[in-house]
Amino acid sequence: MKSKAIGSNDKRRMALLTEILQLDFKVILLIADKEKFKEKSALTEYKKTFYKFMHKLLYNNLYLVYPKLKICADALGDNEFKEGFKRYVESNRPKYNIFNDYDFDFADSQNNNLVQLADIIVGSIARSLLEPTAPNYQEILSGKISHIEYFPNTGKPNIVNQEDLSKFNDDIYNLSVRLADQYIDSNIKSIENEKRLRVGFLRILLFEVQNGNPFKFVTSYKILESLNEYVGFKVSKTYLYRQIVAPLRDEKILISSSPQGYKIPVSIDDIFSYVHQTHTIVSPMLHRVEICRDLIKEKTGTLDILDSEPFVKYKKYFD
Numbered sequence: 001m002k003s004k005a006i007g008s009n010d011k012r013r014m015a016l017l018t019e020i021l022q023l024d025f026k027v028i029l030l031i032a033d034k035e036k037f038k039e040k041s042a043l044t045e046y047k048k049t050f051y052k053f054m055h056k057l058l059y060n061n062l063y064l065v066y067p068k069l070k071i072c073a074d075a076l077g078d079n080e081f082k083e084g085f086k087r088y089v090e091s092n093r094p095k096y097n098i099f100n101d102y103d104f105d106f107a108d109s110q111n112n113n114l115v116q117l118a119d120i121i122v123g124s125i126a127r128s129l130l131e132p133t134a135p136n137y138q139e140i141l142s143g144k145i146s147h148i149e150y151f152p153n154t155g156k157p158n159i160v161n162q163e164d165l166s167k168f169n170d171d172i173y174n175l176s177v178r179l180a181d182q183y184i185d186s187n188i189k190s191i192e193n194e195k196r197l198r199v200g201f202l203r204i205l206l207f208e209v210q211n212g213n214p215f216k217f218v219t220s221y222k223i224l225e226s227l228n229e230y231v232g233f234k235v236s237k238t239y240l241y242r243q244i245v246a247p248l249r250d251e252k253i254l255i256s257s258s259p260q261g262y263k264i265p266v267s268i269d270d271i272f273s274y275v276h277q278t279h280t281i282v283s284p285m286l287h288r289v290e291i292c293r294d295l296i297k298e299k300t301g302t303l304d305i306l307d308s309e310p311f312v313k314y315k316k317y318f319d
Helices: 010-020 047-065 079-092 113-130 162-167 170-187 193-211 220-227 237-250 268-300 309-318
Strands: 027-032 069-072 104-107 145-151 256-258 261-263
Touching (some): 010 113, 027 113, 047 079, 145 193, 170 193, 170 268, 193 237, 193 261, 268 309
Antiparallel strands (some): 256 261
């Protein structure tokens, strides 16, 4: 199968994609806009630097999700890019494992079905990007796409609804994304499962806010379904909150939450949503502490359970 052979026959392409969507696979897309790099650019004047940057993006995206991976590269295309990527993988992947071979390596692509599948998917999405009259193949394949990396990244969400646009807060969005990106950059090469899961969690939220609906909460079910691909064990909802979300908030990462799930904040309403959900949990607990305190004081006349050093701040709250 070759996308080029299908060409502009969108009816045939749609029929083929309908069949392909029934297969079990995931897609990580790396989309570079060459129009942004015409004259005096990294693509034309600093080709090796540009390629190395693209190698890093591709490697990080693949290795984060699939630390054990065989890479099947198409025999066609830019050989300089592929050979450069192969050298980058060889210099950055972990050392030999106990079986004296690599977990992350290249495999023969001759007559490989995965290479053909990738060609159809990439060719279809490229047609959507380059041909305004073509169907939105990226949207059609969205259920199979785990992550999209844009270069250069505009970093702005797609907002078409005027009401949503009026709610969007640029400062909140930029701060939230910057903090999330900084955490990802600092921890993307970590081999610790918890840090890998936190990076994966943030990338799921960033993917939705930058490529999907920026006002939509991502359900815990969808998050857990994706995170289970990152590690070799099933992640529970309790683990998600205690070992992923809570530590990220402790690291000063802004995450909005509601009964509908989690998201990267893009508005004041998103912040209020998190505060409100926290209030519904914390307020009843504090009220029970207040009841306990009053009963003890009433019985003893002098003992205040909040006089201890760790609880002084709560005493100030009640008083």
